[in-house]
Amino acid sequence: xxxxxxxxxxxxxxxxxxxxxxxxxxxxxxxxxxxxxxxxxxxxxxxxxxxxxxxxxxxxxxxxxxxxxxxxxxxxxxxxxxxxxxxxxxxxxxxxxxxxxxxxxxxxxxxxxxxxxxxxxxxxxxxxxxxxxxxxxxxxxxxxxxxxxxxxxxxxxxxxxxxxxxxxxxxxxxxxxxxxxxxxxxxxxxxxxxxxxxxxxxxxxxxxxxxxxxxxxxxxxxxxxxxxxxxxxxxxxxxxxxxxxxxxxxxxxxxxxxxxxxxxxxxxxxxxxxxxxxxxxxxxxxxxxxxxxxxxxxxxxxxxxxxx
Amino acid sequence: xxxxxxxxxxxxxxxxxxxxxxxxxxxxxxxxxxxxxxxxxxxxxxxxxxxxxxxxxxxxxxxxxxxxxxxxxxxxxxxxxxxxxxxxxxxxxxxxxxxxxxxxxxxxxxxxxxxxxxxxxxxxxxxxxxxxxxxxxxxxxxxxxxxxxxxxxxxxxxxxxxxxxxxxxxxxxxxxxxxxxxxxxxxxxxxxxxxxxxxxxxxxxxxxxxxxxxxxxxxxxxxxxxxxxxxxxxxxxxxxxxxxxxxxxxxxxxxxxxxxxxxxxxxxxxxxxxxxxxxxxxxxxxxxxxxxxxxxxxxxxxxxxxxxxxxxxxxxxxxxxxxx
Numbered sequence: 001x002x003x004x005x006x007x008x009x010x011x012x013x014x015x016x017x018x019x020x021x022x023x024x025x026x027x028x029x030x031x032x033x034x035x036x037x038x039x040x041x042x043x044x045x046x047x048x049x050x051x052x053x054x055x056x057x058x059x060x061x062x063x064x065x066x067x068x069x070x071x072x073x074x075x076x077x078x079x080x081x082x083x084x085x086x087x088x089x090x091x092x093x094x095x096x097x098x099x100x101x102x103x104x105x106x107x108x109x110x111x112x113x114x115x116x117x118x119x120x121x122x123x124x125x126x127x128x129x130x131x132x133x134x135x136x137x138x139x140x141x142x143x144x145x146x147x148x149x150x151x152x153x154x155x156x157x158x159x160x161x162x163x164x165x166x167x168x169x170x171x172x173x174x175x176x177x178x179x180x181x182x183x184x185x186x187x188x189x190x191x192x193x194x195x196x197x198x199x200x201x202x203x204x205x206x207x208x209x210x211x212x213x214x215x216x217x218x219x220x221x222x223x224x225x226x227x228x229x230x231x232x233x234x235x236x237x238x239x240x241x242x243x244x245x246x247x248x249x250x251x252x253x254x255x256x257x258x259x260x261x262x263x264x265x266x267x268x269x270x271x272x273x274x275x276x277x278x279x280x281x282x283x284x285x286x287x288x289x290x291x292x293x294x295x296x297x298x299x300x301x302x303x304x305x306x307x308x
Numbered sequence: 309x310x311x312x313x314x315x316x317x318x319x320x321x322x323x324x325x326x327x328x329x330x331x332x333x334x335x336x337x338x339x340x341x342x343x344x345x346x347x348x349x350x351x352x353x354x355x356x357x358x359x360x361x362x363x364x365x366x367x368x369x370x371x372x373x374x375x376x377x378x379x380x381x382x383x384x385x386x387x388x389x390x391x392x393x394x395x396x397x398x399x400x401x402x403x404x405x406x407x408x409x410x411x412x413x414x415x416x417x418x419x420x421x422x423x424x425x426x427x428x429x430x431x432x433x434x435x436x437x438x439x440x441x442x443x444x445x446x447x448x449x450x451x452x453x454x455x456x457x458x459x460x461x462x463x464x465x466x467x468x469x470x471x472x473x474x475x476x477x478x479x480x481x482x483x484x485x486x487x488x489x490x491x492x493x494x495x496x497x498x499x500x501x502x503x504x505x506x507x508x509x510x511x512x513x514x515x516x517x518x519x520x521x522x523x524x525x526x527x528x529x530x531x532x533x534x535x536x537x538x539x540x541x542x543x544x545x546x547x548x549x550x551x552x553x554x555x556x557x558x559x560x561x562x563x564x565x566x567x568x569x570x571x572x573x574x575x576x577x578x579x580x581x582x583x584x585x586x587x588x589x590x591x592x593x594x595x596x597x598x599x600x601x602x603x604x605x606x607x608x609x610x611x612x613x614x615x616x617x618x619x620x621x622x623x624x625x626x627x628x629x630x631x632x
Contacts, residue, residue, distance in 0.1 A: 018464035246469025
């Protein structure tokens with residue numbers, strides 16, 4: 001087990017550096033002058049440009065810039081943006097909102113998706129089953145921004161149940177509708193995943209044994225069937241957290257949530273390479289570590305899986 | 309569906325077709341029936357013909373393809389001709405879907421929008437399947453250090469969050485305010501979609517190859533002196549293609565959604581190109597006063613994505629004997 005974790009962690013290193021360098025390179029390749037418009041309508045004075053170029057090592061080749069950035073990062077220093085604000089400060093304001101949104105989405109998709117999946121898995125080919133199958137397909141086909149606009153229009157404008165946009169540091173209640181929008185597609189996957197998994201396991205020998213022993217239906221389903229069927233769902237939920245945070249840009253834009261999506265978008269436009277990369281660094285870390293965690297959890301949930 | 313890398317999840321891991329068994333054994337699903345034995349494809353076709361969903365989605369897809377190829381069959385109105393006097397006029401007998409803020413006919417624009425969406429989605433899918441399939445085949449067949457390196461490279465691209473990566477790439481290649489013609493912008497969008505999604509088809513292909521390459525007939529072919537080129541083209545490819553193809557049908561659907569998402573964010577296709585995403589982008593400011601502007605392009609978009617996803621689902625079910 002320890003050796004497996006170590007090997008996985010070692011494998012993460014090239015992926016981590018590759019991904020961050022790729023993003024760094026791309027942001028660097030975005031054409032445009034980072035100091036355009038920094039000094040009002042006029043061009044910035046040469047002394048200022050020279051000072052900034054030197055301070056942020058903008059004249060160095062990309063490899064060296066990336067190296068300097070990474071060296072500082074490994075010491076816990078994210079650096080500063082061009083206005084001199086600490087990037088770690090920007091991350092601290094933006095990340096909690098996105099994380100909150102992603103968690104709300106995760107909770108909603110787990111709750112609704114699982115319920116639908118378990119109910120339909122137990123009764124295949126009924127009315128409910130077909131309803132869920134069709135509606136999950138429909139949810140999968142709806143791009144996030146369409147769901148977002150439709151719900152915002154219905155709930156916020158037409159029925160006035162919620163505010164169309166959320167406040168600067170939103171509460172969980174405010175994030176319910178945005179969370180539903182963000183999680184809607186994964187919800188459909190979870191419902192389908194749980195359905196197939198339950199339907200498959202229902203024919204397993206251990207379920208027949210449990211029924212033959214005379215266990216009540218509640219115990220057969222609740223203990224024997226669910227525990228074994230939920231393994232793929234749990235792993236999916238784990239990897240989804242990273243995907244939700246990375247995919248929140250659109251939802252954040254529609255509902256005006258002050259999260260990483262907005263910050264990234266603004267930073268790309270103003271060529272704040274370091275900010276973009278810092279946000280991506282944290283996202284990629286979350287994503288990679290969640291993947292590792294899920295793989296370990298897999299072994300814990302299913303004793304048949306052993307890591308050497 | 310705004311993230312095509314999730315497309316693989318339409319077929320959740322648990323129900324991914326175990327294809328080697330399906331294509332290798334010609335009698336995969338035959339014992340139940342008494343007619344003459346059919347191959348896997350014949351069997352799948354037998355199954356598909358009976359499914360209404362298959363025919364419905366095929367009909368819709370044909371309709372959209374027709375729309376993309378010959379928009380003049382459906383409308384003779386110029387989609388970019390605007391008259392400000394009819395700005396945001398509601399749907400009526402003259403303009404079935406109403407007129408947008410510049411007084412352009414929404415019906416004509418929705419019809420003409422099919423072209424950009426479908427062309428981008430199909431090209432990107434072909435690119436993803438070719439690139440990912442080739443690399444996956446190489447990684448699976450060679451194994452060893454080639455596999456290790458290629459898999460890590462795929463991990464790097466897979467680790468980039470889709471929307472974020474697409475925004476960065478498109479900003480770099482297609483900065484706002486640049487004046488490129490329609491086709492080069494389309495090419496850039498296709499390229500960015502391919503760059504961010506190829507790892508998925510690479511992984512599907514790789515795992516299919518891994519489970520096929522130890523099969524007896526491959527060993528036999530090698531024993532008879534077949535070179536790697538012959539083994540890959542004649543034996544591995546036909547037997548590993550099915551899961552990638554099923555995935556690619558679903559992928560076309562998710563690429564249509566992704567293209568719309570990127571255009572909606574203002575980094576993908578741009579006016580004067582007509583696409584559903586651009587229309588939704590333009591309509592969002594008027595969502596409170598003229599929701600119909602959003603409704604029609606969004607409706608077409610959803611139906612198009614749904615048709616492809618549904619087709620992929622039915623084909624996958626037909627190809628997977630376990631689910632019968």
